[in-house]
Amino acid sequence: MMASSGTGPRRVTIDDVARAVGVSRQTVSRALNDKGEIEASTKQRVLDAALELGYRPSRFARGLVRQDTTSVGLVIPDLLNPFFTEVAAAALEAARARGWHVVVYDTGDRVEEERGTLEVIASQVDAVVGYLTLPEDEIDKLTRGLPVVLIDREQRAERFSAIRIDGEAGVHAAIRHLVDAGHRHIGMLDHAARSEPSIRHTWFDAAMSACGLDSGTVSRADQSIEGGENALERLLAEHPDVTAVFTFNDIIAIGALRAARRLGRQVPQDLAVIGFDGLRLGTLVEPPLSTVALDTRELGALAVEEAGRLLTRSGPLSHDEAAVKAELRLSGSA
Amino acid sequence: MMASSGTGPRRVTIDDVARAVGVSRQTVSRALNDKGEIEASTKQRVLDAALELGYRPSRFARGLVRQDTTSVGLVIPDLLNPFFTEVAAAALEAARARGWHVVVYDTGDRVEEERGTLEVIASQVDAVVGYLTLPEDEIDKLTRGLPVVLIDREQRAERFSAIRIDGEAGVHAAIRHLVDAGHRHIGMLDHAARSEPSIRHTWFDAAMSACGLDSGTVSRADQSIEGGENALERLLAEHPDVTAVFTFNDIIAIGALRAARRLGRQVPQDLAVIGFDGLRLGTLVEPPLSTVALDTRELGALAVEEAGRLLTRSGPLSHDEAAVKAELRLSGSA
DNA sequence: TTGAAAGCGGTACCAA
DNA sequence: TTGGTACCGCTTTCAA
Numbered sequence: 001m002m003a004s005s006g007t008g009p010r011r012v013t014i015d016d017v018a019r020a021v022g023v024s025r026q027t028v029s030r031a032l033n034d035k036g037e038i039e040a041s042t043k044q045r046v047l048d049a050a051l052e053l054g055y056r057p058s059r060f061a062r063g064l065v066r067q068d069t070t071s072v073g074l075v076i077p078d079l080l081n082p083f084f085t086e087v088a089a090a091a092l093e094a095a096r097a098r099g100w101h102v103v104v105y106d107t108g109d110r111v112e113e114e115r116g117t118l119e120v121i122a123s124q125v126d127a128v129v130g131y132l133t134l135p136e137d138e139i140d141k142l143t144r145g146l147p148v149v150l151i152d153r154e155q156r157a158e159r160f161s162a163i164r165i166d167g168e169a170g171v172h173a174a175i176r177h178l179v180d181a182g183h184r185h186i187g188m189l190d191h192a193a194r195s196e197p198s199i200r201h202t203w204f205d206a207a208m209s210a211c212g213l214d215s216g217t218v219s220r221a222d223q224s225i226e227g228g229e230n231a232l233e234r235l236l237a238e239h240p241d242v243t244a245v246f247t248f249n250d251i252i253a254i255g256a257l258r259a260a261r262r263l264g265r266q267v268p269q270d271l272a273v274i275g276f277d278g279l280r281l282g283t284l285v286e287p288p289l290s291t292v293a294l295d296t297r298e299l300g301a302l303a304v305e306e307a308g309r310l311l312t313r314s315g316p317l318s319h320d321e322a323a324v325k326a327e328l329r330l331s332g333s334a
Numbered sequence: 335m336m337a338s339s340g341t342g343p344r345r346v347t348i349d350d351v352a353r354a355v356g357v358s359r360q361t362v363s364r365a366l367n368d369k370g371e372i373e374a375s376t377k378q379r380v381l382d383a384a385l386e387l388g389y390r391p392s393r394f395a396r397g398l399v400r401q402d403t404t405s406v407g408l409v410i411p412d413l414l415n416p417f418f419t420e421v422a423a424a425a426l427e428a429a430r431a432r433g434w435h436v437v438v439y440d441t442g443d444r445v446e447e448e449r450g451t452l453e454v455i456a457s458q459v460d461a462v463v464g465y466l467t468l469p470e471d472e473i474d475k476l477t478r479g480l481p482v483v484l485i486d487r488e489q490r491a492e493r494f495s496a497i498r499i500d501g502e503a504g505v506h507a508a509i510r511h512l513v514d515a516g517h518r519h520i521g522m523l524d525h526a527a528r529s530e531p532s533i534r535h536t537w538f539d540a541a542m543s544a545c546g547l548d549s550g551t552v553s554r555a556d557q558s559i560e561g562g563e564n565a566l567e568r569l570l571a572e573h574p575d576v577t578a579v580f581t582f583n584d585i586i587a588i589g590a591l592r593a594a595r596r597l598g599r600q601v602p603q604d605l606a607v608i609g610f611d612g613l614r615l616g617t618l619v620e621p622p623l624s625t626v627a628l629d630t631r632e633l634g635a636l637a638v639e640e641a642g643r644l645l646t647r648s649g650p651l652s653h654d655e656a657a658v659k660a661e662l663r664l665s666g667s668a
Numbered sequence: 669t670t671g672a673a674a675g676c677g678g679t680a681c682c683a684a
Numbered sequence: 685t686t687g688g689t690a691c692c693g694c695t696t697t698c699a700a
Contacts, residue, residue, distance in 0.1 A: 011401075011693090013692095013693060013694085014693065014694065015693080023670075023671085024670070024671045024672075025671090025693090025694080025695095026670075026671060026672085026695080026696090027669085027670060027671075029694070029695060029696095030669095030670090033695085036669095037669060037670080038669065038670080039669060039670090042669080042670085051478070051479065054479050055479075056456070056478065056479055056480060057457065057693080057694070058398065058692085058693050058694070059394075059397075059457050059458055059459075060393075060394045060395075060397035060398040060401075060692080060693075060694090061394075061398055061676090061692070061693030061694040061695085062457055062693080062694055062695080063393075063394035063397075063457075063676095063694095064392065064394040064395055064398055064676045064677065064678085064692090064693080064694070064695095065675080065676050065693090065694055065695045065696075066676090066694090066695065066696090067345075067394075067676080069457075069458070071437070071458075079419065079422060079423040079426060080419065080420065080423050080614070085413065085414065085419050086414065088413060088438075089413040089414050089440060092413060092438060092439070092440045093440065093442070096439075096440070096447075101437050101458055102437065102438055102439075103405070103435050103436065103437050103438075104422075104426060104436055104437075104438045105426070105430075106423060106426045106427065106430070108427070113430075120433075122390070123391065123393050123396055123397075123403075124393055124403070124405075124435055125393075144385075144390070145385065145388055145389075145390055146390060225618070254618065258618075280414070281615075281618075284559070284588065284592075284615075284618075284619065285618065285619075285620075286619075286620050345677090347676090347677055347678085348677065348678065348679095349677080357686080357687085358686070358687045358688080359677090359678080359679095359687090360679080360680085360686075360687065360688085361685085361686065361687075363678070363679060363680095364685095364686090367679085370685095371685060371686080372685065372686080373685060373686090376685080376686085391677080391678070392676085392677050392678065394676080394677075394678090395676070395677030395678035395679085395692090396677080396678055396679080397678095397692095398676090398677080398678070398679095398691095398692045398693065398694090399677090399678055399679045399680080399691080399692050400678090400679070400680095400692090401692080
């Protein structure tokens with residue numbers, strides 16, 4: 001006989017177990033939760049019956065009554081992008097330290113998926129941490145008061161907490177380094193996704209003029225290795241005199257490295273490359289990548305920390321605390 | 335004034351909102367869930383009050399009554415290990431397609447963390463998918479009837495569903511390829527974590543003898559790039575005549591590539607290297623890695639599929655279906 | 669040691 | 685359009 005409402009067999013409840021053993025449900029509860037106040041033999045009979053019947057307590061019922069367990073949603077555009085892999089790993093680690101559960105959502109770089117995720121997430125988690133691209137008012141509408149921590153939101157976040165990446169000094173140091181090495185024609189591979197130039201681009205421009213150079217030539221790259229390859233090829237085709245490039249991130253930089261090799265340009269002799277992020281991956285390529293590096297573990301940890309503060313209403317991080325610094329880390333490519 | 339039981343302010347319930355507006359809780363529920371049967375003005379008043387009071391519905395209470403939403407736990411040893419990154423991304427994608435939520439646990443390669451995770455997971459998810467290292471009876475004890483799908487469990491899983499990696503033919507093809515290229519002294523870098531040789535090692539031995547060669551020399555490597563570097567150095571120090579190596583996985587192979595470069599051995603001329611897994615990362619290194627490749631997306635998808643079958647009791651995948659084939663993919667390194 | 673009853677915070681079904 | 689009531693499945697008092 002099938003039971004109930006279409007969604008497969010009715011679930012086995014604590015009452016079923018109690019009935020089978022001929023005890024009350026409290027007794028079952030005691031047995032299952034290793035409370036004392038129960039005779040060993042009774043406990044064993046309950047446990048046996050529970051196993052027999054395939055009983056498993058409802059997490060909702062349990063969660064409803066003992067209000068512990070907090071879980072946060074982690075929303076990222078693409079887990080296979082090493083930057084987000086590192087951030088996710090860091091967030092998982094920080095959450096584990098607090099005994100939190102992390103529900104991960106990979107939106108696959110699609111806005112509709114981000115929207116869909118936010119729509120459904122409110123009923124699943126106590127707070128959201130994420131790299132979100134939707135406008136703030138839309139996020140607000142979808143999350144309805146759920147604590148939200150934005151990661152690396154370039155536009156100043158007005159209504160939400162955010163962990164910023166402060167790479168201004170790092171980028172300045174990077175350009176200064178290139179200039180000191182004699183480079184005069186420095187290009188940038190910015191990322192193409194957004195309509196306006198990135199903040200990193202702004203930092204680049206400022207650093208260039210601080211070094212007395214005209215603003216460099218810029219090519220836009222998809223956030224992928226192929227994107228970096230294509231962008232560098234375009235840049236060099238139009239401006240063959242460029243001898244150094246700064247890139248929006250390490251992924252693009254690695255693409256640039258590959259393109260340079262293909263074009264027969266030796267790095268760093270013929271072309272110097274400096275990335276941004278400081279990914280582990282950058283240490284594996286040849287030559288190892290010079291980059292404006294940030295501590296992704298700290299980034300993830302801060303985001304989780306801030307979520308915790310919002311949850312306990314213990315006051316958000318200060319503007320300065322809510323940022324990770326990115327600093328120049330020289331290696332083989334520049 | 336602080337309220338109640340130490341765990342911060344008492345939560346705002348639907349009754350609080352109802353009271354504030356002067357309606358019943360059902361009316362509040364209707365307003366919040368966009369049901370019809372409510373006057374627009376009433377709805378607005380409710381929504382305003384809810385926002386005002388900072389009301390957010392309890393996911394437990396809601397989940398308790400409408401028994402939809404399934405969530406699975408994904409347990410992996412190390413998200414930063416690219417193999418698991420790919421598997422996780424694949425699992426997330428497959429889960430998203432079904433509207434499932436995925437709670438991710440990174441045990442950091444520590445058994446105690448794996449145990450702790452399993453202990454707590456039963457009350458959080460409807461099923462577990464994971465790369466688990468604990469013995470089956472212990473997993474059984476900790477998960478107590480929760481559907482469990484093991485990924486790439488080398489020992490034949492008796493009590494649990496598992497998705498296997500079938501690389502026997504692929505490894506055979508790899509060794510055959512090396513032999514055809516003239517290699518006679520072929521080594522293997524197996525992984526060091528477990529006490530017994532891996533199945534991949536077994537395949538290697540079988541392939542070697544099928545090619546009429548004595549079983550190759552083996553060095554054991556930690557599952558990391560450094561591990562691969564060290565292991566290759568040891569192997570070549572003891573057996574300088576080795577001209578080709580097969581490795582437990584791509585990570586170790588990439589380490590081997592780096593060590594070879596450092597030792598002044600040209601790849602593939604002086605040393606041929608073939609990995610296992612077919613990671614995206616392998617295409618980025620120089621030379622690009624030849625490898626016995628499997629489809630990690632399929633691996634993740636199958637695991638989720640199997641979890642779904644267990645959940646709906648619709649019969650597990652057959653032994654053949656529950657495996658992904660790994661096949662030789664030649665590239666620059668061999 | 670065991671059981672009865674009262675919630676936990678919602679939604680669904682009915683009657684008003 | 686609204687409200688009353690039962691109930692989802694479990695744990696926590698409090699009596700027995």
